[in-house]
Amino acid sequence: MSSDLLQFTNVVKDFGGNRVVDGIDFTVAEGEFFTLLGPSGCGKTTTLRLLAGLEVPNAGEIVLQGRCLAAPAKGVWVPPDKRNVGMMFQSYAIWPHLTVFENVAFPLRVRREAEDVIRRRVGEALELVGLEGLVERGATQLSGGQQQRVALARSIVYTPSLLLLDEPLSNLDVKLREQMRTELRALQLRLNLAVVYVTHDQGEAMALSDRIAVVNEGRLEQVGTPAEVYEHPSTRFVGDFLGRTVVVRGTVRKDGGRSRVAIGDKGEVGMPADVGDQFQDGDSVRVLARPEDVTLERADAAGPNRITGTVEAITYMGDHLEYTVQAAGRSLALAAGKKDRYAVGSEIKLVFDPANITILR
Ligand SMILES: Nc1ncnc2c1ncn2[C@@H]1O[C@H](COP(=O)(O)OP(=O)(O)OP(=O)(O)O)[C@@H](O)[C@H]1O
Numbered sequence: 001m002s003s004d005l006l007q008f009t010n011v012v013k014d015f016g017g018n019r020v021v022d023g024i025d026f027t028v029a030e031g032e033f034f035t036l037l038g039p040s041g042c043g044k045t046t047t048l049r050l051l052a053g054l055e056v057p058n059a060g061e062i063v064l065q066g067r068c069l070a071a072p073a074k075g076v077w078v079p080p081d082k083r084n085v086g087m088m089f090q091s092y093a094i095w096p097h098l099t100v101f102e103n104v105a106f107p108l109r110v111r112r113e114a115e116d117v118i119r120r121r122v123g124e125a126l127e128l129v130g131l132e133g134l135v136e137r138g139a140t141q142l143s144g145g146q147q148q149r150v151a152l153a154r155s156i157v158y159t160p161s162l163l164l165l166d167e168p169l170s171n172l173d174v175k176l177r178e179q180m181r182t183e184l185r186a187l188q189l190r191l192n193l194a195v196v197y198v199t200h201d202q203g204e205a206m207a208l209s210d211r212i213a214v215v216n217e218g219r220l221e222q223v224g225t226p227a228e229v230y231e232h233p234s235t236r237f238v239g240d241f242l243g244r245t246v247v248v249r250g251t252v253r254k255d256g257g258r259s260r261v262a263i264g265d266k267g268e269v270g271m272p273a274d275v276g277d278q279f280q281d282g283d284s285v286r287v288l289a290r291p292e293d294v295t296l297e298r299a300d301a302a303g304p305n306r307i308t309g310t311v312e313a314i315t316y317m318g319d320h321l322e323y324t325v326q327a328a329g330r331s332l333a334l335a336a337g338k339k340d341r342y343a344v345g346s347e348i349k350l351v352f353d354p355a356n357i358t359i360l361r
Pocket residue numbers: 015016020038039040041042043044045046047090200
């Protein structure tokens with residue numbers, strides 16, 4: 001992409017003998033909201049610290065706006081204060097001896113902005129995070145959530161080329177988190193700000209991001225839009241990490257007509273139109289689907305793309321029913337509306353939509 005603002009190329013970081021960032025590769029476009037999503041300890045914070053200049057990479061290259069910030073092979077290293085990068089830390093380091101106003105004003109004072117500019121921008125930033133009433137409050141007299149919002153205000157008050165946010169909403173209660181999420185996205189779009197966001201919360205990643213990079217043990221498993229990574233996970237890890245999956249094993253059948261996956265003797269599922277070429281007749285594969293993309297039908301209802309299963313249990317979930325279905329040697333959890341009732345022990349059909357499945361080896 002020619003409009004790439006950031007190129008993070010093959011970056012490696014070791015701590016002692018431990019490889020924490022293992023050849024991570026991604027780009028971020030102007031105005032893009034890019035999220036690193038992964039479990040605890042997978043290297044998300046370390047990746048942000050490498051971007052901010054708080055860690056020195058062992059190998060690779062980091063280029064922002066065409067300017068090389070770090071490249072050990074070339075002996076290039078730009079210190080943090082010479083990078084045009086804003087960061088909000090996971091432990092939102094705010095200064096206890098300063099007021100809310102002075103905490104937020106700090107990056108502007110460092111840049112020697114005029115007093116009236118400081119007043120206006122701090123006011124805007126505090127309003128944005130809902131703290132406009134607490135301007136003169138001392139930072140120690142704030143709740144954890146309020147301190148986090150001060151840190152967020154401080155990270156956006158000076159508009160950097162790239163904003164790094166490390167789990168900025170994790171200390172807020174659910175309601176406020178959702179509100180802040182919406183406001184954060186609106187602000188980012190309004191300022192056309194490029195963001196690298198870190199979270200282990202898949203819902204948050206889905207709601208906020210233009211693209212998501214799923215990180216596992218210091219590597220990127222998959223990079224794509226929320227819909228791409230959710231609906232077409234490229235690995236089992238991505239599928240599981242982004243939500244619940246239904247997985248059944250089968251065998252590719254290419255004899256005549258369209259490619260299909262035979263699920264033992266329980267039925268067949270058509271392959272997505274674009275992947276047939278990647279598999280040979282007889283290949284052993286897994287079919288991945290989201291529970292909401294698999295529908296239940298009576299055992300005697302005929303049609304394609306269905307396999308037979310047996311109802312093991314039914315759980316009443318208030319607004320829907322959850323069926324535990326034994327099919328293809330597995331126990332699968334599937335949701336269904338309350339109108340469809342299938343008795344425990346009865347045979348049932350699971351209907352797959354070839355447009356909404358992923359085939360993995
Ligand atoms: N300064 C350091 N020295 C040694 N090991 C470190 C250092 N910083 C991080 N690590 C290790 O690197 C790994 C990745 O840490 P990192 O903080 O990047 O994970 P994370 O993905 O942000 O996790 P979390 O979601 O828990 O914040 C961990 O195993 C951590 O213990």
